[in-house]
Amino acid sequence: MDLSYIINQLGEERSNYYNAISPPIVKTSNFCFNTVQKLRNNLDREFNVPFYTRGYNPTVAILRKKIAALENAEDSLVTSSGCAAISSAVIANIKAGDHIICINSVYGWTNTLFNIILKKFKVTTTMVEGTTVSEFEKAILPNTKLIYLESPSSFTFDIQDIEQIALLAKKHNILTILDNSYSTPLFQSPLKMGIDIVVHSASKYLNGHSDIVAGVICSNRKLIKKIFSTELMTFGGVITPDDAWLMIRGLRTLPIRMERITESTQKVVSFLESHPKIEKVIYPFSKTHPQYLLAKKQMQNSGGMFSIIIKTEDINKVDLFCNTLKRFLIACSWGGFESLIYPAAVLYNGKKKEKPRLPFNLIRMYIGLEDADILINDIENALRVL
Secondary structure (H helix, E strand, O other), X not given: OOHHHHHHOOOOOHHHHOOOOOOOOOOOOEOOOOOHHHHHHHHHOXXXXXXXOOOOOHHHHHHHHHHHHHOOOXXXXXXXXXXXXXXXHHHOOOOOOOEEEEEOOOOHHHXXXXXXXXXXXXXXXXXXXXXXXXXXXXXXXXXXEEEEEEOOOOOOOOOOOHHHHHHHHHHOOOEEEEEOOOOHHHHOOOHHHOOOEEEEEOOOOOOOOOOOOOEEEEEOHHHHHHXXXXXXXXXXXXXXXXXXXXXXXXXXXXXXXXXXXXXXXXXXXXXXXXXXXXXXEEOOOOOOOOOHHXXXXXXXXXXXXXXXXXXXXXXXXXXXXXXXXOOOEEXXXXXXXXXXXXXXXXXXXXXXXXXXXXXXXXXXXXXXXXXXXXXXXXXXXXXXXX
């Protein structure tokens, strides 16, 4: 199934809605039936047919088909946030007394799920650096049920050997989940490498316009039905038809957006790597990245996000550099049309007591759709304050 067909046609039965080019937003919470038997039939098949929008909505159904096809999955679910996707996929597949292995550099709220929330229910987690397969092998216990990966991870862009970890997990009958938000289905295919479940923060590249919060879960139909019939339907973290429609719109331009973003990012990274005021650039497709060869092996490309460490011992200089930038917005998240920065310095001198794990002079940068030369000029001007 080709990419163009998936994003422009798959799931869009236009003859069902007046041959409209863009699918309608089926903005209803409920569906009615002519007979009790028809009500009964749809209740029994709520995973696949309209009954109540928390379970199935025609607009969301189009999006589910597209996302599953993009990730080479049998089926998918679309949730109200990336956190809803992660928590539903994880909790549906563990029970009290189970053990999880997770990488240290995982997304912060995923870390909270494993090390705070699940602890309340006697689920234990071992955190590993994850840069070698042997770390996972040594961490396996008799009650290990899940290995959770995020490759590359945010901020530090650590990479795991997906294929080898998947083989190890299957050998020990352990389920694997991987957060593929950074790469998108265009640049990395975890299910093809043996991963069981792929999750995304769809608020990022998949939507691409910084106007919705959403998540997705992709897997074989058996696991998707399991997650749907337990955690997803119980917790109710489902996407609205309006947001599903916006995400369908976003997918139309995913390939061209990723092409533009990647091309611009490579230019910006090249500039930064040669600048005397930059101590380090952390980018998976940079030859200076310690896992560059692994990145090239399992990723088709590297997208628009990376981190820099600037040469300064003064946290105020970090603030000044960030505040001087005119073309980059200071914000969290990423994946939209706009270029962003998120400085680790924001974690310092705040109300939180724990010591941040990231150096204060690390800044995560995301390159959007702006002209690369304009962004480079902006960075060059801001670096003068150092």
